[in-house]
Amino acid sequence: MHDALLPLSVFFASIFTSNILLTNYLGTCSFLSVSKEMKTSLGLGVAVIFVMATTTPLNWLVYEYLLLPFGLEYLRFIVFIIVIAAFVQLTEMAIERYSEPLYQSLGIFLPLITVNCAILGVSLFMVIREYSFFTSFVFGLGSGIGWFVAIIAMAGIRVKLKNAKVVPALEGPGITLIIAGFMAMAFMGFSGMIAVS
């Protein structure tokens, strides 16, 4: 693949063909519990896009300039999670201080994000696939958007589901997982579009 086109293909691949939620199962926990309502799904989805797009390049800088030169790659789990937690905390404080409405709609979701495995997962994938700084940013942004698309679609389906008769034992997580399975199948249809690395 041509090098100049790599960020572009990574961007589309991370949204569609290798959606972080539907092909790597990352962030399933919050996906299952939050997708009950459209409004909260929107809030959490936007928060995930924001945090992924910012922490992934941040972690890239930390890994490249702090961990690699000192041979501390094995510390990356601890360092990445600290960077994510600290960044989320700072953002929450900043939003709370400067914008009350934004805090109401977005801020309350930020603490939930630290425990979302998808955020850490994206940073770890970035290291393994050896992306450049810009590609990492694009990958984080794309994965965030992919997660957003998946949770919004699921929330929409679950709104309709409220009127449907579901076997009692399947109610809640069971039926959601089955729908997620169908969504994953639908997303597999994109796989001819871009080659995934």
Next chain:
Amino acid sequence: MAKNKVRKTFLEPLGKNNPVFVQILGICSTLAVTNKLQNTMVMTLGVLFTTALSSWTISLMRNHIPSRIRMMVETMVIATFVIIVDIVLKAFYPEMWKQLGPYVGLIITNCIVMGRVEAFALQNKPMLSLVDGLASGLGYAYVLLAIAFVRELLGTGSLWGYRILGSWWTNWSIMIMPPGGFFVLAILIWIIRETIMKEASHA
């Protein structure tokens, strides 16, 4: 009395309080590797090791951790054990380590580990916390191994890399692809809730 408590702590997560079926916790990091029994085994052992030992460690320190920063301390402890798992795998089973990729690191964000530490280890004695962590890890392990069993058997006709089903078997390749994991887990939840959970709620 004390023995009873240990027994109860050990048996509950295996049965009616199973972390996966009841709370649907912590499936993110491991579901991705359930298309092969062998990988799942290694991952669940990693989770087992991490849950048991971080519960024990946190419980030892529980009276000295300021409650405001307890999440941070817990994360550090968990991450330390995960790093141990990662380094051991990298040193002794490099092939396996490559296949598991980022998923070993993701044990840190596995909700079960953090959940047990938060809900149990902070209030209980070290040995009891160790038992609780061990039991939660086991309860988690057998569910995921069951998923991996179904997926590998139906998806490739083999188990643990050995061909089990004869040439008459047509592989359900969907099983080893991402949607398969969602379906198998959902069906498993359905079966369990329909049988075991119903009895438990009637009793």
